[in-house]
Amino acid sequence: MIDSDILYQLILANKDKCKGGKVADYIPGLKNANKENFGVCLIDNNNKVSCAGDYEKKFTIQSISKPLILMLAILDNGEDYIFSKIGMEPTGDPFNSIKKLETSLSKPFNPMINAGAIAVSSMIKGSTSENKFNRVLDFIKKISENPNLDYDEDIYMGEKITGNKNRAMAYFMKNDGIIEGDVEEALDIYFKQCSIRVSAFDLAKIGLFLANNGVTSYGERVITEHTAKLIKSLMVTCGMYDGSGEFAVRVGIPAKSGVGGGILSLVPGKMGIGVYGPALDSKGNSIGGYALLEEMSKILSCSIF
Numbered sequence: 001m002i003d004s005d006i007l008y009q010l011i012l013a014n015k016d017k018c019k020g021g022k023v024a025d026y027i028p029g030l031k032n033a034n035k036e037n038f039g040v041c042l043i044d045n046n047n048k049v050s051c052a053g054d055y056e057k058k059f060t061i062q063s064i065s066k067p068l069i070l071m072l073a074i075l076d077n078g079e080d081y082i083f084s085k086i087g088m089e090p091t092g093d094p095f096n097s098i099k100k101l102e103t104s105l106s107k108p109f110n111p112m113i114n115a116g117a118i119a120v121s122s123m124i125k126g127s128t129s130e131n132k133f134n135r136v137l138d139f140i141k142k143i144s145e146n147p148n149l150d151y152d153e154d155i156y157m158g159e160k161i162t163g164n165k166n167r168a169m170a171y172f173m174k175n176d177g178i179i180e181g182d183v184e185e186a187l188d189i190y191f192k193q194c195s196i197r198v199s200a201f202d203l204a205k206i207g208l209f210l211a212n213n214g215v216t217s218y219g220e221r222v223i224t225e226h227t228a229k230l231i232k233s234l235m236v237t238c239g240m241y242d243g244s245g246e247f248a249v250r251v252g253i254p255a256k257s258g259v260g261g262g263i264l265s266l267v268p269g270k271m272g273i274g275v276y277g278p279a280l281d282s283k284g285n286s287i288g289g290y291a292l293l294e295e296m297s298k299i300l301s302c303s304i305f
């Protein structure tokens with residue numbers, strides 16, 4: 001395990017890279033993030049925590065919610081149903097691209113892009129829209145072992161008002177029978193889940209849960225080992241959007257990023273990793289977070305390949 005001093009050195013060494021990135025501004029509220037914020041947290045399976053920088057700072061989870069709701073949707077519907085509607089292949093396109101919806105077999109390519117994730121949100125079970133979202137929030141509270149998680153109302157409202165491309169994809173999928181229920185309800189759950197506030201510490205906890213194949217640090221099995229492996233495989237192939245291939249070569253561990261600046265990552269069987277740095281590269285991945293993970297992976301020989 002790496003100690004906090006080394007992590008602090010990694011923060012210092014990569015901090016300048018953040019200046020070369022841009023915070024997301026297409027969702028009102030995200031543009032207020034401070035480009036200089038930068039934090040990292042590692043938790044190993046003896047529950048030893050190492051962290052440095054702004055690892056307690058809260059930010060919205062955004063796309064990192066995608067693998068998390070997929071676990072709940074699999075618990076609710078079974079894997080066969082989900083993957084009868086959504087594929088398992090990387091797209092090589094940006095996360096919010098609409099183009100393959102029409103040119104493919106009208107199935108979103110995978111659950112880690114916006115179209116696929118909105119379809120997954122439509123499959124969460126519950127009696128009302130509020131109940132469905134509360135089940136999502138409770139599930140993320142459970143696997144992060146943080147009962148205090150909440151969501152950012154302003155960022156949720158901002159995305160609900162401006163998220164017309166997501167809306168277009170959702171109606172397209174309703175037309176093709178991918179979304180079976182109410183489209184606005186599915187979008188509402190999706191926008192809210194993206195607005196859940198987490199820290200790098202929370203992400204490291206979730207990473208550890210996946211590193212241990214779906215068992216919490218207090219020994220509760222929440223998902224099957226098979227589902228945990230499915231999630232980690234999709235993180236490797238699709239988790240860093242159209243930068244997933246290069247990330248696999250450079251860093252070599254399962255990871256999922258979000259435009260809020262977070263990266264959820266893990267080393268199977270060993271540790272969970274959370275990174276926060278809201279300055280993004282051209283693909284929407286935390287620019288400093290990516291660089292830090294690359295260096296850390298070399299130091300600790302983390303690559304799974």
Ligand SMILES: NC(=O)CC[C@H](N)C(=O)O
Binds near residue numbers: 257259
């Ligand atoms: N890549 C992301 O984090 C995108 C999530 C964002 N809420 C969106 O739908 O565009």
